[in-house]
Amino acid sequence: MSEVLLTKCDYWVRVEYGGDNTFPALVGLFDKLSHFCEAHRCYSVLGLSRSTAPLSSSMAFKIDGIFRHFKIDERYHFAWVEYRESSMGSIRYAAEYLKGKGVCCEVFTDERCAGVWLKQQLQS
Secondary structure (H helix, E strand, C coil): CCEEEEEECCCCEEEEEEECCCHHHHHHHHHHHHHHHHHHCCCEEEEEEEECCCCCHHHHHHHHHHHHHCCCCCCCEEEEEECCHHHHHHHHHHHHHHHHCCCEEEEECCHHHHHHHHHHHHHC
């Protein structure tokens, strides 16, 4: 079971995600997120995640397909905060893989640092 809370803030969409990193959960997350971003015409995303289990290596590769399916592309900027330390390695791996596909993203352990980075991306 996962929970997704989406809020439009001044500069970005804030995503609060809690739950597992299974294929159905991530499809649900990015389906909701892509529709929310389109509705608000805002493609900068500050994600706050409390994963209940690490992202598997196979799921890291599947995220690219999920992004393509929901048309999450170079318009988007992701600053993703993962609070569960044991999930950081696989989340960072997924971010590096997505960067190689042209997605602007960075992973953080601190919301303030993520916000600073995201604002810098918006100014450049």
